[in-house]
Amino acid sequence: xxxxxxxxxxxxxxxxxxxxxxxxxxxxxxxxxxxxxxxxxxxxxxxxxxxxxxxxxxxxxxxxxxxxxxxxxxxxxxxxxxxxxxxxxxxxxxxxxxxxxxxxxxxxxxxxxxxxxxxxxxxxxxxxxxxxxxxxxxxxxxxxxxxxxxxxxxxxxxxxxxxxxxxxxxxxxxxxxxxxxxxxxxxxxxxxxxxxxxxxxxxxxxxxxxxxxxxxxxxxxxxxxxxxxxxxxxxxxxxxxxxxxxxxxxxxxxxxxxxxxxxxxxxxxxxxxxxxxxxxxxxxxxxxxxxxxxxxxxxxxxxxxxxxxxxxxxxxxxxxxxxxxxxxxxxxxxxxxxxxxxxxxxxxxxxxxxxxxxxxxxxxxxxxxxxxxxxxxxxxxxxxxxxxxxxxxxxxxxxxxxxxxxxxxxxxxxxxxxxxxxxxxxxxxxxxxxxxxxxx
Amino acid sequence: xxxxxxxxxxxxxxxxxxxxxxxxxxxxxxxxxxxxxxxxxxxxxxxxxxxxxxxxxxxxxxxxxxxxxxxxxxxxxxxxxxxxxxxxxxxxxxxxxxxxxxxxxxxxxxxxxxxxxxxxxxxxxxxxxxxxxxxxxxxxxxxxxxxxxxxxxxxxxxxxxxxxxxxxxxxxxxxxxxxxxxxxxxxxxxxxxxxxxxxxxxxxxxxxxxxxxxxxxxxxxxxxxxxxxxxxxxxxxxxxxxxxxxxxxxxxxxxxxxxxxxxxxxxxxxxxxxxxxxxxxxxxxxxxxxxxxxxxxxxxxxxxxxxxxxxxxxxxxxxxxxxxxxxxxxxxxxxxxxxxxxxxxxxxxxxxxxxxxxxxxxxxxxxxxxxxxxxxxxxxxxxxxxxxxxxxxxxxxxxxxxxxxxxxxxxxxxxxxxxxxxxxxxxxxxxxxxx
Numbered sequence: 064x065x066x067x068x069x070x071x072x073x074x075x076x077x078x079x080x081x082x083x084x085x086x087x088x089x090x091x092x093x094x095x096x097x098x099x100x101x102x103x104x105x106x107x108x109x110x111x112x113x114x115x116x117x118x119x120x121x122x123x124x125x126x127x128x129x130x131x132x133x134x135x136x137x138x139x140x141x142x143x144x145x146x147x148x149x150x151x152x153x154x155x156x157x158x159x160x161x162x163x164x165x166x167x168x169x170x171x172x173x174x175x176x177x178x179x180x181x182x183x184x185x186x187x188x189x190x191x192x193x194x195x196x197x198x199x200x201x202x203x204x205x206x207x208x209x210x211x212x213x214x215x216x217x218x219x220x221x222x223x224x225x226x227x228x229x230x231x232x233x234x235x236x237x238x239x240x241x242x243x244x245x246x247x248x249x250x251x252x253x254x255x256x257x258x259x260x261x262x263x264x265x266x267x268x269x270x271x272x273x274x275x276x277x278x279x280x281x282x283x284x285x286x287x288x289x290x291x292x293x294x295x296x297x298x299x300x301x302x303x304x305x306x307x308x309x310x311x312x313x314x315x316x317x318x319x320x321x322x323x324x325x326x327x328x329x330x331x332x333x334x335x336x337x338x339x340x341x342x343x344x345x346x347x348x349x350x351x352x353x354x355x356x357x358x359x360x361x362x363x364x365x366x367x368x369x370x371x372x373x374x375x376x377x378x379x380x381x382x383x384x385x386x387x388x389x390x391x392x393x394x395x396x397x398x399x400x401x402x403x404x405x406x407x408x409x410x411x412x413x414x415x416x417x418x419x420x421x422x423x424x425x426x427x428x429x430x431x432x433x434x435x436x437x438x439x440x441x442x443x444x445x446x447x448x449x450x451x452x453x454x455x456x457x458x459x460x461x462x463x464x465x466x467x468x469x470x471x472x473x474x475x476x477x478x479x480x481x482x483x484x485x486x487x488x489x490x491x492x493x494x495x496x497x498x499x500x501x502x503x
Numbered sequence: 504x505x506x507x508x509x510x511x512x513x514x515x516x517x518x519x520x521x522x523x524x525x526x527x528x529x530x531x532x533x534x535x536x537x538x539x540x541x542x543x544x545x546x547x548x549x550x551x552x553x554x555x556x557x558x559x560x561x562x563x564x565x566x567x568x569x570x571x572x573x574x575x576x577x578x579x580x581x582x583x584x585x586x587x588x589x590x591x592x593x594x595x596x597x598x599x600x601x602x603x604x605x606x607x608x609x610x611x612x613x614x615x616x617x618x619x620x621x622x623x624x625x626x627x628x629x630x631x632x633x634x635x636x637x638x639x640x641x642x643x644x645x646x647x648x649x650x651x652x653x654x655x656x657x658x659x660x661x662x663x664x665x666x667x668x669x670x671x672x673x674x675x676x677x678x679x680x681x682x683x684x685x686x687x688x689x690x691x692x693x694x695x696x697x698x699x700x701x702x703x704x705x706x707x708x709x710x711x712x713x714x715x716x717x718x719x720x721x722x723x724x725x726x727x728x729x730x731x732x733x734x735x736x737x738x739x740x741x742x743x744x745x746x747x748x749x750x751x752x753x754x755x756x757x758x759x760x761x762x763x764x765x766x767x768x769x770x771x772x773x774x775x776x777x778x779x780x781x782x783x784x785x786x787x788x789x790x791x792x793x794x795x796x797x798x799x800x801x802x803x804x805x806x807x808x809x810x811x812x813x814x815x816x817x818x819x820x821x822x823x824x825x826x827x828x829x830x831x832x833x834x835x836x837x838x839x840x841x842x843x844x845x846x847x848x849x850x851x852x853x854x855x856x857x858x859x860x861x862x863x864x865x866x867x868x869x870x871x872x873x874x875x876x877x878x879x880x881x882x883x884x885x886x887x888x889x890x891x892x893x894x895x896x897x898x899x900x901x902x903x904x905x906x907x908x909x910x911x912x913x914x915x916x917x918x919x920x921x922x923x924x925x926x927x928x929x930x931x932x933x934x935x936x937x938x
Contacts, residue, residue, distance in 0.1 A: 066539055066730070066798070067809045068886035074809075077816040077887060086808040089815055089832055090710055092679035097715040103581050108799030111543050118793055122552025124567030131564065135557045138780055147508060149549075151515040155732075158545075159524030161535050162736035164866075167918040168858050171522030172735040175515070181935040191934045195737070197593035200780040208636075228780035235754075235776035239604045239637045318780075328568050329558030329781025330593065331738035343932070349736065354928035357913070357921040366928040372596070372632035373869070377622075377641040382632035385594040385726070389734030396515055402505030456561055464559050 065111075128326065132460040132489055134420070136440040136480025137270065138199070138226045138296040139329055140321045142409075143483055147400045148323040148393050158389055162349070166364045172388065173363035176351040179395040186301040187315045188308025189337035194349035195391040196383065199318025200229040202334030203264060203294045204236035205381055206316040209338070209345045210262035210290045211242060212380065218243045218259045220252070224269030226296050227469045233264065249275060252283045262290040262314075267307070268300055271433045271478065272440040277310035290314060298322055298394075299482075300438045302410040314338045323397025324390050333390035344370060347381030409483050413439040416481040416490065423494040424479070427501060432476060440480035442466065448475045451500060458496050521919050522735070523863055529889050533836045533866035533878025534627065534675060536705050536727035541797060544731065544790035553789050558781040562766055568785065569765035573758045575792045576742075579723060582803070583704075584714030585744035588723075589753040591783040595702055598722025598741025599633035599669070602698050604775040605720055605745065605752040606666050607637050609696065612752075612773060617666035620698075621690075623652055625676060625870045630669045630700060639666060646872060650674065650829040651682040654689070661689055667696035672716065673703045675870040675878070676829050677814065677836035687717025696720060696749075704728040705882070706811055706835035709804030713744075720745045729791035740787035754778045809883035810835040813890060817881050820894035824901050828873050836880035840873050844901065846908035850875040853900055855922060858915040860896035 069077070078084065090098070109117065133141045152158060156171060163169030163176075176194045183192035196202035207219055219242050221230060230246070237244040247255045249265065256263060263284045268274045277293065284291045293307055295317035301307075307315050320332030338346060344367070352366035372379040401409060417439045421431070429443035445451070448465070455462040463479035470476075481490065506514075524530070530537035548554065556565055572590055579588045592598040603620070610617050620639040622631045624646055631641035642660055647653040652670070661668075668690050672680045680686065687697050699713050699721030705728045707713070713721050725731050726739035733739065745753060755774045756767035767782075798806065811834050818827070818837045826842035841850040854864035854877075866878035881890055904911050915921070 067883045073887035086812045089811045097711040102800045105800040118547045121567045122550040125552045126564040127551045127555035154519035155526035156519040156522040158732045159526045160735040161733045166923050168523045171518035184935045231777035325554040328556040328785040331784040352928040353933040354924045356923050362920040362923045364923045364928045373628035377631035377635040379632040382596045384596040385737040385739040387738045388736030399511045
């Protein structure tokens with residue numbers, strides 16, 4: 064066996080030491096009637112060469128962003144990943160380690176997470192951030208539970224512009240927690256929010272790409288003693304828009320896929336919850352803190368564990384244990400590589416590409432039902448949008464996400480995105496193909 | 504701050520050298536199944552045909568991804584005996600939460616309002632936390648003197664108000680619960696469901712199927728049993744499998760095959776809904792799929808047998824030297840304690856001293872019912888030589904505790920830092936760098 068180092072002789076010696084003839088004798092406690100008599104019906108083992116061929120042939124049935132022009136966002140973005148990221152992620156001291164329970168032998172991961180917490184605080188302006196969550200959607204759901212626990216209130220309002228994936232997950236968690244969830248338009252907030260509302264969840268920029276007026280929202284939310292939870296599905300927007308803390312946001316739930324994580328068909332990426340100081344004890348998940356060792360030297364540990372399930376069990380702030388540490392590390396390396404100015408430049412480039420795309424689409428006769436107050440994605444409308452999508456796909460262009468299935472009222476509407484990967488050449492190619500399709 | 508690339512690489516390479524993974528050495532962290540992570544799995548997950556897929560791409564352009572998910576699910580069903588699996592949960596605890604929501608939805612549909620869930624005193628902390636995240640009350644069930652579920656206590660607590668039990672088998676003592684058949688019968692007789700925490704599935708691969716033991720819903724940890732790396736704390740993947748009657752409650756979408764085409768099935772009014780965005784940690788699924796294809800059906804049983812043999816052998820080397828609270832044939836792991844150790848040397852001291860011998864310490868102070876627990880899981884991917892070296896170190900530490908206790912109590916001596924002040928960290932939280 065390739066992955067089991069004990070050879071026959073070792074096994075014989077071990078069996079002898081135990082005074083038994085075969086390893087099967089060690090399964091004495093398992094009821095006889097359930098022991099399997101024949102092998103499982105799974106294919107036989109494959110050698111590495113055959114194995115590669117098979118897996119590669121399955122991968123070849125897909126069309127990747129290398130083969131397709133991707134104008135698709137909606138909570139997952141095709142961004143460039145610098146070579147430093149895979150180089151560091153490939154260090155198996157990181158990727159084959161467990162959660163850093165034993166601090167003295169895990170200083171590398173612990174410091175990296177501390178740096179990550181710092182980056183998230185710098186990007187959002189919030190006081191503290193946890194060591195990561197599964198993704199942006201579950202982070203948003205956990206933020207909702209934080210709001211419930213710290214306010215004792217049982218009603219939650221969700222903006223219609225929250226990503227449908229996030230909305231679905233928030234809905235699942237709310238149902239299980241006995242929370243009453245209501246979806247509203249942002250301009251209904253004043254009427255809908257009340258003394259029973261634990262929080263209002265709004266996405267920035269929202270699912271349709273629009274930049275929300277958080278300052279106005281914040282006042283209405285806080286007037287009623289409710290909390291403002293802001294979900295961020297496109298983390299790069301943090302480098303383009305004013306810091307969330309400036310709008311008095313209470314809790315931020317973000318997905319950082321955009322920072323150095325491949326799209327991976329939707330996972331893994333990492334989520335994160337950041338918040339104001341006063342919610343520290345309600346924060347779910349791991350936290351790394353700086354401290355000193357027995358000789359006064361600086362070092363890092365997992366801290367404030369009294370919130371967590373392995374200490375507090377049924378009274379924990381969340382049940383989360385494993386998070387997405389390696390994806391958080393990817394983001395940390397990404398942010399260190401591109402730097403503050405680099406990140407702002409990338410964000411600006413995204414916005415400019417999106418504006419260029421919008422101008423080309425406008426010329427091609429698309430309407431903008433939500434206007435043009437966007438960062439790097441927006442909604443366009445045209446009677447024949449669906450038909451064009453199909454035709455463009457045959458030309459190797461993924462022209463956005465049709466919204467009709469998820470939002471029946473948005474017939475003929477498509478959500479399109481442009482990142483730094485969609486440069487002018489890419490957009491010109493799209494415009495040219497559109498031209499051919501529209502005028503032929 | 505703007506850094507040049509050489510500085511970035513030196514910084515993070517430097518950090519990596521302060522870390523320790525399975526590739527660096529023995530990592531017998533009980534309950535975590537720290538087995539070797541085959542390199543080919545990593546490479547396959549990085550193939551552009553997998554890593555550069557957008558989750559909302561047209562289905563005809565992601566048929567390979569769907570096929571992989573479909574076939575992985577089929578394999579997991581065969582291994583466990585379940586009708587279907589959802590691959591969506593992102594980690595073990597996320598799988599538990601999913602499972603508890605399924606239990607909740609099942610009773611809701613039946614029109615029953617059951618308010619409690621039984622959790623053995625041996626359970627992982629995530630179990631009671633998952634229970635209360637669904638609004639259930641967690642009620643503890645005791646273990647008996649043999650390390651099995653105490654049937655008398657179970658009978659006293661199981662009634663029509665109880666939705667079910669969360670059971671880990673082999674349990675966190677590393678013992679196969681000899682009462683499992685009775686546990687499932689008692690719970691089922693009162694209409695309850697049995698949830699299986701699959702963290703310890705490594706011991707049962709190809710040996711028996713959890714469904715045949717009477718389990719109704721269970722999560723697996725692809726990052727434990729199926730050899731995908733732990734990533735320093737994730738990403739993991741915690742697929743949830745269920746018996747036929749619970750399939751309708753699984754998170755959506757599931758992958759269906761029609762002819763030679765694969766599609767996502769989003770229907771199903773009884774589904775608990777979505778647990779995370781899109782379809783789960785797909786990259787992790789690719790690694791687990793590759794692993795399963797690499798070892799095949801013949802390899803699966805060998806994994807379990809070697810894991811159990813390694814654990815029993817290591818136990819045989821240590822039983823004379825360390826207190827063994829439950830003296831039985833163990834499965835893939837076993838639990839010792841610091842009871843009777845000389846000069847008040849504690850489990851924590853032993854763990855820290857092991858660092859000086861080049862080993863990652865075992866899980867410590869868990870399970871909670873064993874005072875000063877030392878939980879050791881060697882896995883099948885260790886050689887006899889490594890097990891012997893570890894046993895030698897453990898024996899040596901006991902000698903040191905008798906002869907030179909200060910050496911052990913002030914360890915580690917060879918790490919980049921000495922013991923860290925956890926109290927200061929919690930009392931004066933410094934959670935981010937500030938200028």
